[in-house]
Amino acid sequence: MATHFAHDTGTHARRRYDDYAAAPSDTMRSAAAAPWIAVLEELSAVAGDDLGHARERVQRHAADIGTGFRIIGEESERPWPVSPVPLLIDAAEWATIERGVIQRADLFETILKDLYGPARFVERGLIPATLVTGSPFYLRPLVGLTPPGGHHLHFVAIDLGRSPSGEWRVLGDQLRAPTGAGYALENRLAVSRTLGGLQGRLNVRRHAPFFAAFREGLAAACRRSDPRIGLLTPGRYNPSYPEQAHLARYLGLLLVEGDDLAALEDRLYVRTIGGLKRVDALWRRLDPRLLDPLAFDSHSRIGVPGLIDVWAQGNVVLANAPGAGVLESAAFGAFLPQLATRLTGADLILPNIATWWCGQPREAAHVAAELDSMLLSSAFGARTLGLPGDGAVSGAELTREQRAALLDDMTRRPQDYVGQEVVRLSTMPVVIGDAIEPRPFTLRVFAARDGLGRWQVLPGGFARIGEHPDPRAAVMGEGTWSADVCVHGAEPVAQVSLLPAPDSLHIRRNPGTLPSRVADNFFWLGRYLERGEALLGMIRTMLGSSIDADASAGPDDATAGRLVAEIVEAGAAPAPASLRRPDLIAFARIAMEARDGYQSVAAINTHAQRIAGGSRDRLSVDMVRLLDAPFPTHRGMLDRAGSLQRRYAAIAGLSAEHMGRTAAWRFHDLGRRVERARAITRAARVFGMVGASSDDLSTLLDLADSQISYRQRYLTGIARVPVIDLTVLDPGNPRALAFQVERIREHLDALPVLGDDGMAEPQQIEATELYALVAPAQAALLDPETLSEVERRLFRLSEAIARRYFLQGAEPLRASGLTLA
Template structure:
């Protein structure tokens, strides 16, 4: 077994001397601190992975100790992985064109046609020019005692390059001194090459590229968003694209934008329900046909999945000689395709030494050594029934490198995923990659974790890749043409939930402070005010029955009320599954942010991660302090949105969402507190609490010290166009935001503006002599609330009308209809 850091005598290799010094100097506590710093930075950057079937994302796992490779050794690997990319591109062009490798006997037809990754719908019509099939490829490598070997090929929709960049950003801070003095090659040029390659061979002046992905719940949603940001291309869902008149278009607000290139992170079978998988709701009906017509390029080609078949591995050396005229530079793991009778006989005789795996990715690998006699016979019978669907591999013994574990530094097996992209100057190989500490040694089921940063040390040699798209110079990517309805809606709700969380936090801070002041006081005014505020909190947050059943009468809480009220307050603070709570608002805010991650500053995740941590620890006993910290984070988030986002249509909708939510909150708060407010001192305490919750207490005191009535408060919070907390201010901002969007001004906005302009704030404060309530004020606020609700609906109808996703095609249903 090869040790990456030490030679056969146990001496540290010169390349690893710096890291060895870090390990020796840190000790167990220092290593634990580096590990903790790594996790904190990953959380601050929002680096996440969404395991299949999990409800939420989990923190990406990264070992802070890098895998270090000498630049001279890397040059050989670089040539090998570039050659492999060229080989697979040539092979795929042939398999979807003349299929000469099959007719010449270089490749059994069963290896191709018997694999579900081979898409007959992707075949080129006779006479059609060859198209690029491979743009981005990945190769999993491991160092065995005999040298570097290929563990797996990733050409369907390779993942991991974005995570490699995320790893570098974190490790560069955790090991900052070592990183600065080690002469590590940069990762940035690879992504620059991707940007060039995506527009290569076509007119760059009007090229529009999109990144097609499965959605925010996909396993690598974080990485897809990071790639979108690094490449400067919009992240789109299949439902946001449409085929019309033989072209692919993207839905944006008020128009359709043509699409020239699709970089896909969606597996091929899901990409087109017409020609591929009919039950797919993730793809674009007609995408295959537009690619056939040549009006759009799909990268990687939709048929690339067949090249991930391990049954190809035994044939690659001969294919390389035939297609490239070269010997294969990087050997694969010794592999036997069971469709070959001689290979199957070898597998049968050596089953104890091999790992059996279905050729379809995701199939469960079986170690022959762990089988009983009965299990061996059962497995061999399954293979004999469909031998073309199985391959056997000799499991390699991987080299080891130091990794931080719970017990300190220990040697663990390591593997490496390399990345190659077709750019304007040839095949560009990422100087580094995604290192991993695999649980096993066969990486057939996705990116293994924990991950490692990969440092290639030494000056870069001159590029030796083959020209692919010619020598056109890179052209900066044009600005995105618009915001899709889905992104617009997510931004709108991002604004709404951020404001809802802030408003709820302010209200709960005011209420918990009053609860601490008056829960056990004999003061009737305080008890009445507290009861009014608790009732208003339930109404404002729409969490009925809430506090209602816990209040016995107008002067006291029920005998068992304090504990129950405290529990209800705790629920309002932390329960993320209950609509109306602070926890729910923050959770939905995070989900909305994840859906548009590619548009947001990385500082956003620094704020959101800390919000979750604060909410997890908050209690009713220290609610005020915890809510202050929540508000600090939410105010920081508001500042990021205000100062870091371009004032495009997306930002206008984000701001509109915030303005609608703030106006609705103010109206609901006033309706819940003032319409049925108690008289006398309790009324004044309620008014003061309202001004605190509405962030207007100082202004109210300064302006109305001699006029403590309700009318001045209404003027401040309803009609004062200079008060950023007033409804009139929100309506003015909404008018401006919506004026920058396509379409007409919603009728509900005009209605709300008129209602405020015509309101007599003195008259509406009058109480009914019999009930003591303020019916005119209730009518005004109820009408305003209805207008604001209708305004939100009108904005949604105008800008977020969902694009109808494809329905499964059933010929029988089609005929019947």
């Protein structure tokens, strides 16, 4: 049977190879057949007769990894579009690309050292002064400063296009904050899980050594032997935030935002629950102009005041150094060939696409004369008056009015424009439906410095595939795909992993530094999840066992009125017109689903999603998937409420049984306990005091999820004192107030303290006093005043936790006892 299956797989692969209709310039058609047939055999083994199965499978693996991206202006992430067919490049062809990328990276480093140093290239006329000073990414305050470690560049990306003749040419350079390496890694993981035998069959070179070398290179540039390295992100709304979170996890870097960091006495620190901890290097994904409001853009609210002073003193490495983006401009491409010849004595191994900067009279005249055969774009990336839209525009596609406006503005400000040849790309195979069709692609290649300061090139990078057969350059956006890039050869590849050898790995049980912002997020994630579940419980109890209009009746009017008042007090919905069932159902619908202006269950869930989005590098894929799941759309309210209840239970189960008992988990559980304690205290004060009816007491049991426990314990019917004891004072009931208070005290005793004098801190004192109020209480004597005092103390406790652990924004950096490490 196995032989027959292998024969069928080979037959399918050969048929698909023969049926592939592409031009001779296509990567499959222009290369040796054997490697591509191996790819098609692996695809056939997965998909059989239907290649759509392979596409669905690789997408499922990408989703399991947690890969996603966001289009600017959109709230929700999109799934990462990865093709099951990788781009194959043989080792000999790759060697040329590798040499060309290293040559280019060295050339950029040489130019940057001069531009921010003696500026001899400008003085000698090799680079026009306007080309430098006209760029918004030329940062004049950095002139004369030497970056820590001596290098401006640590990580670069080069965008390449393969022409129909097979020549690789440079489309663009990414030097400020290159994106995509994480997607290349995720593509490799997803495709490897789909086509499991391909790496061994083709001797595909691995990614892990490159990332290990990059991490070693950053560490080597630092001044401490065991440096703390962070990945500086703009935050969860950045289009590539999922990639950044994945890279931070994979490389073992601390994912931080600007508010997590503080510059103090020429050192950079991260605000953690244990005080300020020193940071030695940042792989930044933040626009350099926003890095430090004191040095650059004073309006920046996501930077770190004083960061550039720390960098200038050599106490923090920034990868890449601010100001590197001056070489990204399209206009520089017009001068790189000459610079390469003058500075290195050799031509560019990877030539640029032909570029004309209109800041020179002869070049401007040429662009104007050949407008119909060129792409026009901004010289420095900023929007210009003469171009419609933000990107490059084909001169042939301009209307008469647009053409006139462009030529008019080029006359006034020619230095703002460049003309470039229209790039025609070769194609690669992509699964479309149940067939393989050719599509144009571009390739992004990455290079990074290793521990010795030498450039290492990621073997492969990632390909971006155009949606349509149009052979012009593709960009990632709606309807486009990406692909893994496999460099293959005859030589076997060692089984290399980013992880150290098991015998050399130092065992540790400390999960690492927890930034204050992340602790804050986990605390409030727990609170919002509990708050949403408690509100849903009140809605369900108000309407009885069912939320359908024809279901059994809920509690009597007095109890229902109190539930309504609590829901209104929570800001979930406006008061209903009456307590009649139709009005209550309409009221319940608003409290569950309203989006505008009310703290409904849906709104609370949205808050939880946003909070979790800022710490996704510390959450499991399953947890993220549950939190990001859309609001239920079942027809009946009962079904929607049941779905929500099951989702809350699943999230609680994941946090209880699958999260390691780290400080992050403690803050998450602490938030749950504080919120649950607040909810049950309020419920007991409203529904459990002297004079409470049987419906009131039953409601209290429902809200405390203790109906079954009560019935098992008491067979003689419902009574106030036993209900209060079970729901408020029983330390063995996980829904009772006493249980929450004990867990709160345990968590605060386990979390770090700032001082070493052994004295209790304010949050611990608050927890102890709360415990002293609750633990000795007697159910028969518990009164509304005591419960109100418990509520006040819970509020004070939450404030004390925030003041102690959530050090952000303008929090004084020299607070008493603040630890510097």
